[in-house]
Amino acid sequence: MAKIYISLGTNIEPELHLQAGLLDLQQHFGHLSLSRVFESESVGFKGTNFLNMVACADTDMSIEDVVATFKMIEQANGRIRGEKKFSPRSLDIDLLLYNDEITRQPVELPRGEILFNAFVLWPLAELAPDVLHPVVGLSYQTLWQQYDKQQQHLWPVPFTFSPQLRCTSV
Template sequence: MPVRAYIGLGSNLDAPAEQLRSALQALDQIAGTRLVATSALYTSDSLLPGQPRYTNAVAALDTDLAPLALLDALQGIENDQGRVRKERWGPRTLDLDVLLFGDQLIDVPRLKVPHYHLHARPFVLYPLAELVPDDFHLADGRSLAQLLQDCPFVGLERL
């Protein structure tokens, strides 16, 4: 039975909105995976000074893949779209993060789910809120409503 996974998308290089649109098409082509829904696109300032603004979105996928197999597929899409991993927080053509994977808590060296910075990133929380029910709770018990209340819609622009 497929698992619902939520994927964060971000880009701040080489026509970011087009990068995200291409990535969404690629997500729908992953074997054993179906793109179910997509949030609106948002722009936000970079977390680090001096970088271009980011464009972000969240996608909901139904997948038969195991979490690390999905992560491998996401990293393949990033690579196909020119992602260069020179520095951890550097500018990028595409960043794809597994935010949530069903109701699983995952803590392995390559993957932490729920995503470890989810609670502090409005550019992830607000697009995610478009795709989940109002009473949604993360696998660790936190409610999305409380996370949104603690992380105001500041610095975001919905496109």
């Protein structure tokens, strides 16, 4: 059984797509543990603010199957493949960690943006404060404490999760 950490982000009908994405993840992975929801300014382009969070689940799926499942969920929620890298998103789901795997294929693990994007690191540090980054060897809480918080602006926002969602929240 692998423990996976999942980043979710959206700035197109964000409440709708975040709820739908979480319910779809629950269908495929069962119980989810969730960070708080954060609002952040768009990074890399001028656009509306994003809602971001991190979820954790356990799975018997391979990395390849997990990533394929995420792509299927994104597509079901209106994600169009081939969009510019920095553009609005109905739903963006990324695999951040798969146990302590370090790999480049089929995806980069641990995901590089953990160390550079506040909208990934802060919710991950909330959800897994004592877990060590498998490359740099520091806990996510320590990485967040050391992060230059002037780089990107984000803030926790109230969010009411669907009553259909069986989860544990921070």
